Amino acid sequence: MNTERLFDDIAPTYDRLNRILSFGRDQAWRRAVAARVARRRPRRLLDLATGTGDQLLACVQAGIDAEGAVGVDVSGAMLEIARKKSAWFALNTTVRWEKGEAAALPFEAGSFDAVTMSFGIRNMPDIGRVLGETHRVLGPGGLAAILELSVPARPVLRRLHGFYCRFIMPAVGGIVSGNLTAYRYLNESVLQFPDPATFCEQMRSAGFADVAAHTLTFGSATMFTGGKGK
Numbered sequence: 001m002n003t004e005r006l007f008d009d010i011a012p013t014y015d016r017l018n019r020i021l022s023f024g025r026d027q028a029w030r031r032a033v034a035a036r037v038a039r040r041r042p043r044r045l046l047d048l049a050t051g052t053g054d055q056l057l058a059c060v061q062a063g064i065d066a067e068g069a070v071g072v073d074v075s076g077a078m079l080e081i082a083r084k085k086s087a088w089f090a091l092n093t094t095v096r097w098e099k100g101e102a103a104a105l106p107f108e109a110g111s112f113d114a115v116t117m118s119f120g121i122r123n124m125p126d127i128g129r130v131l132g133e134t135h136r137v138l139g140p141g142g143l144a145a146i147l148e149l150s151v152p153a154r155p156v157l158r159r160l161h162g163f164y165c166r167f168i169m170p171a172v173g174g175i176v177s178g179n180l181t182a183y184r185y186l187n188e189s190v191l192q193f194p195d196p197a198t199f200c201e202q203m204r205s206a207g208f209a210d211v212a213a214h215t216l217t218f219g220s221a222t223m224f225t226g227g228k229g230k
Protein backbone atom coordinates (compact mmCIF):
# COMPACT_ATOMS: atom_id res chain seq x y z
CA MET A 1 0.00 0.00 0.00
CA ASN A 2 1.47 3.38 -1.04
CA THR A 3 0.45 5.56 1.92
CA GLU A 4 1.41 8.84 0.28
CA ARG A 5 -0.75 8.15 -2.78
CA LEU A 6 -3.62 6.84 -0.64
CA PHE A 7 -3.77 10.00 1.49
CA ASP A 8 -3.25 12.30 -1.50
CA ASP A 9 -6.31 10.65 -3.03
CA ILE A 10 -8.64 10.90 -0.02
CA ALA A 11 -7.42 14.34 1.17
CA PRO A 12 -10.35 16.38 -0.26
CA THR A 13 -12.97 14.47 1.77
CA TYR A 14 -10.77 13.47 4.74
CA ASP A 15 -12.00 16.03 7.30
CA ARG A 16 -15.67 15.58 6.39
CA LEU A 17 -15.41 11.80 6.72
CA ASN A 18 -13.63 12.07 10.07
CA ARG A 19 -16.56 14.03 11.48
CA ILE A 20 -19.15 11.66 9.99
CA LEU A 21 -17.45 8.35 10.84
CA SER A 22 -16.52 9.30 14.43
CA PHE A 23 -19.92 10.95 15.10
CA GLY A 24 -18.00 14.17 15.71
CA ARG A 25 -15.83 12.65 18.47
CA ASP A 26 -12.52 12.99 16.59
CA GLN A 27 -12.14 16.66 17.45
CA ALA A 28 -12.91 16.00 21.13
CA TRP A 29 -10.21 13.31 21.17
CA ARG A 30 -7.70 15.73 19.61
CA ARG A 31 -8.66 18.33 22.24
CA ALA A 32 -7.95 15.74 24.97
CA VAL A 33 -4.44 15.30 23.51
CA ALA A 34 -4.00 19.08 23.28
CA ALA A 35 -5.07 19.56 26.90
CA ARG A 36 -2.60 16.92 28.08
CA VAL A 37 0.25 18.49 26.09
CA ALA A 38 -0.69 22.06 27.13
CA ARG A 39 -0.04 21.20 30.80
CA ARG A 40 3.65 20.82 29.95
CA ARG A 41 3.80 24.29 28.33
CA PRO A 42 6.01 23.11 25.45
CA ARG A 43 8.05 25.76 23.66
CA ARG A 44 8.79 23.56 20.63
CA LEU A 45 6.04 21.33 19.30
CA LEU A 46 6.04 18.66 16.58
CA ASP A 47 2.94 16.98 15.14
CA LEU A 48 3.76 13.81 13.20
CA ALA A 49 1.48 12.45 10.47
CA THR A 50 -0.15 15.86 10.73
CA GLY A 51 -2.42 15.32 7.72
CA THR A 52 -4.80 18.25 7.36
CA GLY A 53 -3.41 19.74 10.57
CA ASP A 54 -6.31 19.24 12.98
CA GLN A 55 -4.16 17.98 15.89
CA LEU A 56 -1.62 20.78 15.61
CA LEU A 57 -4.37 23.38 15.29
CA ALA A 58 -6.15 21.88 18.33
CA CYS A 59 -2.90 22.33 20.31
CA VAL A 60 -2.49 25.93 19.24
CA GLN A 61 -6.16 26.63 19.99
CA ALA A 62 -5.76 25.02 23.43
CA GLY A 63 -3.45 27.92 24.22
CA ILE A 64 -0.11 26.21 23.60
CA ASP A 65 1.90 29.31 22.94
CA ALA A 66 4.94 27.61 21.44
CA GLU A 67 7.89 29.43 19.91
CA GLY A 68 7.41 27.20 16.94
CA ALA A 69 5.21 24.31 15.86
CA VAL A 70 5.92 21.95 12.97
CA GLY A 71 3.52 19.56 11.24
CA VAL A 72 5.15 16.74 9.25
CA ASP A 73 3.47 14.40 6.77
CA VAL A 74 4.31 12.36 3.67
CA SER A 75 1.21 13.51 1.78
CA GLY A 76 1.53 16.79 -0.09
CA ALA A 77 -2.24 17.00 -0.67
CA MET A 78 -3.02 16.65 3.05
CA LEU A 79 -0.40 19.31 3.89
CA GLU A 80 -1.87 21.67 1.31
CA ILE A 81 -5.21 21.54 3.13
CA ALA A 82 -3.41 22.08 6.47
CA ARG A 83 -1.71 25.18 5.02
CA LYS A 84 -4.99 26.63 3.74
CA LYS A 85 -6.79 25.84 7.00
CA SER A 86 -4.14 27.44 9.21
CA ALA A 87 -4.44 30.64 7.18
CA TRP A 88 -8.07 30.96 8.44
CA PHE A 89 -6.93 31.24 12.05
CA ALA A 90 -5.10 34.08 13.76
CA LEU A 91 -2.43 31.87 15.32
CA ASN A 92 -0.19 33.14 18.11
CA THR A 93 2.45 30.56 17.18
CA THR A 94 4.60 30.22 14.08
CA VAL A 95 3.41 27.04 12.34
CA ARG A 96 5.36 25.26 9.60
CA TRP A 97 4.05 22.40 7.49
CA GLU A 98 6.77 20.13 6.12
CA LYS A 99 6.79 17.09 3.91
CA GLY A 100 8.67 14.31 5.68
CA GLU A 101 8.87 10.70 6.76
CA ALA A 102 8.13 9.89 10.42
CA ALA A 103 10.61 7.00 10.39
CA ALA A 104 13.50 9.29 9.34
CA LEU A 105 12.89 12.75 10.76
CA PRO A 106 14.97 15.66 9.46
CA PHE A 107 15.49 17.12 12.95
CA GLU A 108 18.38 17.03 15.39
CA ALA A 109 18.11 15.05 18.60
CA GLY A 110 16.31 16.95 21.36
CA SER A 111 14.67 19.49 19.02
CA PHE A 112 11.19 19.39 20.62
CA ASP A 113 9.49 19.55 24.03
CA ALA A 114 6.38 17.70 22.89
CA VAL A 115 5.48 15.44 19.98
CA THR A 116 1.90 14.55 19.05
CA MET A 117 0.71 12.02 16.51
CA SER A 118 -2.97 11.35 15.91
CA PHE A 119 -4.39 8.48 13.88
CA GLY A 120 -1.05 8.05 12.09
CA ILE A 121 0.96 5.31 13.78
CA ARG A 122 -1.28 2.37 12.86
CA ASN A 123 -0.53 2.80 9.15
CA MET A 124 3.23 2.99 9.55
CA PRO A 125 5.14 -0.11 8.47
CA ASP A 126 7.84 0.14 11.15
CA ILE A 127 6.22 1.31 14.38
CA GLY A 128 9.37 0.66 16.44
CA ARG A 129 11.44 2.91 14.22
CA VAL A 130 8.87 5.73 14.31
CA LEU A 131 8.71 5.52 18.11
CA GLY A 132 12.52 5.57 18.20
CA GLU A 133 12.58 8.71 16.05
CA THR A 134 9.88 10.32 18.21
CA HIS A 135 11.97 9.64 21.31
CA ARG A 136 15.17 10.89 19.64
CA VAL A 137 13.76 14.29 18.63
CA LEU A 138 12.34 14.94 22.12
CA GLY A 139 14.48 16.86 24.57
CA PRO A 140 14.99 15.75 28.20
CA GLY A 141 11.68 15.88 30.08
CA GLY A 142 9.75 15.93 26.78
CA LEU A 143 6.33 14.34 26.25
CA ALA A 144 4.92 12.22 23.43
CA ALA A 145 1.13 11.97 23.08
CA ILE A 146 -0.07 9.46 20.52
CA LEU A 147 -3.76 9.14 19.70
CA GLU A 148 -5.06 6.09 17.87
CA LEU A 149 -8.34 4.38 17.12
CA SER A 150 -8.72 1.22 19.17
CA VAL A 151 -11.03 -1.68 19.85
CA PRO A 152 -13.28 -1.50 22.95
CA ALA A 153 -12.48 -4.15 25.57
CA ARG A 154 -16.09 -5.02 26.52
CA PRO A 155 -17.33 -7.98 24.44
CA VAL A 156 -20.67 -6.47 23.30
CA LEU A 157 -19.10 -3.15 22.33
CA ARG A 158 -16.24 -5.03 20.69
CA ARG A 159 -18.64 -6.93 18.44
CA LEU A 160 -20.60 -3.81 17.48
CA HIS A 161 -17.34 -1.96 16.84
CA GLY A 162 -16.02 -4.80 14.64
CA PHE A 163 -19.21 -4.73 12.55
CA TYR A 164 -18.99 -0.92 12.25
CA CYS A 165 -15.30 -1.06 11.18
CA ARG A 166 -15.71 -3.93 8.72
CA PHE A 167 -18.94 -2.92 7.02
CA ILE A 168 -20.31 0.56 7.81
CA MET A 169 -17.10 2.61 7.79
CA PRO A 170 -15.73 1.26 4.49
CA ALA A 171 -19.15 1.65 2.84
CA VAL A 172 -19.67 5.25 3.98
CA GLY A 173 -15.98 6.11 3.43
CA GLY A 174 -16.04 4.53 0.00
CA ILE A 175 -19.18 6.39 -1.10
CA VAL A 176 -18.10 9.83 0.17
CA SER A 177 -14.42 9.61 -0.89
CA GLY A 178 -14.90 7.49 -4.01
CA ASN A 179 -12.11 5.22 -2.77
CA LEU A 180 -13.50 2.06 -1.22
CA THR A 181 -10.09 0.32 -1.16
CA ALA A 182 -8.59 3.12 0.96
CA TYR A 183 -11.37 3.01 3.56
CA ARG A 184 -11.32 -0.81 3.66
CA TYR A 185 -7.60 -0.68 4.39
CA LEU A 186 -7.83 2.18 6.92
CA ASN A 187 -10.60 0.50 8.89
CA GLU A 188 -9.06 -2.96 8.77
CA SER A 189 -5.86 -1.43 10.19
CA VAL A 190 -7.81 -0.35 13.30
CA LEU A 191 -8.57 -4.01 13.99
CA GLN A 192 -4.93 -5.00 13.31
CA PHE A 193 -3.37 -2.36 15.60
CA PRO A 194 -1.75 -3.78 18.78
CA ASP A 195 -3.88 -3.75 21.94
CA PRO A 196 -3.06 -0.92 24.42
CA ALA A 197 -0.86 -3.07 26.69
CA THR A 198 1.25 -4.24 23.73
CA PHE A 199 1.58 -0.73 22.33
CA CYS A 200 2.62 0.61 25.75
CA GLU A 201 5.33 -2.07 25.78
CA GLN A 202 6.51 -0.91 22.34
CA MET A 203 6.75 2.65 23.67
CA ARG A 204 8.83 1.44 26.63
CA SER A 205 11.11 -0.50 24.27
CA ALA A 206 11.67 2.74 22.34
CA GLY A 207 12.91 4.35 25.56
CA PHE A 208 9.79 6.09 26.90
CA ALA A 209 9.17 6.34 30.64
CA ASP A 210 5.90 6.74 32.57
CA VAL A 211 3.98 5.23 29.66
CA ALA A 212 0.20 5.26 30.05
CA ALA A 213 -2.86 4.46 27.95
CA HIS A 214 -5.91 6.73 28.42
CA THR A 215 -9.19 5.25 27.20
CA LEU A 216 -11.52 7.57 25.29
CA THR A 217 -15.20 6.99 24.37
CA PHE A 218 -15.50 3.40 25.69
CA GLY A 219 -12.15 2.44 24.18
CA SER A 220 -12.92 3.37 20.58
CA ALA A 221 -9.85 5.64 20.80
CA THR A 222 -6.83 5.59 23.09
CA MET A 223 -4.35 8.31 23.94
CA PHE A 224 -0.89 6.96 24.77
CA THR A 225 1.53 9.17 26.65
CA GLY A 226 5.17 8.65 27.42
CA GLY A 227 7.97 10.86 28.64
CA LYS A 228 11.66 11.19 27.96
CA GLY A 229 13.74 11.09 31.13
CA LYS A 230 15.69 14.17 32.20
Ligand SMILES: C[S@@+](CC[C@H](N)C(=O)[O-])C[C@H]1O[C@@H](n2cnc3c(N)ncnc32)[C@H](O)[C@@H]1O
Residues within 6 Å of the ligand: 003, 004, 007, 048, 049, 050, 051, 052, 053, 054, 055, 072, 073, 074, 075, 078, 100, 101, 102, 103, 117, 118, 119, 120, 123, 124
Ligand atom coordinates in the same frame (compact mmCIF):
# COMPACT_ATOMS: atom_id res chain seq x y z
C1 LIG B 1 -5.35 9.18 9.28
S1 LIG B 1 -4.31 10.53 8.84
C2 LIG B 1 -4.19 11.46 10.34
C3 LIG B 1 -4.04 12.94 10.09
C4 LIG B 1 -4.08 13.84 11.32
N1 LIG B 1 -3.03 13.56 12.26
C5 LIG B 1 -5.40 13.82 12.01
O1 LIG B 1 -5.44 13.95 13.24
O2 LIG B 1 -6.44 13.72 11.33
C6 LIG B 1 -2.74 9.75 8.77
C7 LIG B 1 -1.68 10.64 8.17
O3 LIG B 1 -0.41 9.99 8.34
C8 LIG B 1 0.38 10.30 7.21
N2 LIG B 1 1.45 9.31 7.15
C9 LIG B 1 1.33 7.99 6.93
N3 LIG B 1 2.53 7.39 6.97
C10 LIG B 1 3.42 8.37 7.25
C11 LIG B 1 4.84 8.38 7.45
N4 LIG B 1 5.53 7.24 7.36
N5 LIG B 1 5.43 9.55 7.76
C12 LIG B 1 4.72 10.70 7.85
N6 LIG B 1 3.38 10.74 7.66
C13 LIG B 1 2.75 9.60 7.37
C14 LIG B 1 -0.61 10.25 6.05
O4 LIG B 1 -0.16 10.89 4.91
C15 LIG B 1 -1.83 10.90 6.68
O5 LIG B 1 -1.90 12.27 6.42
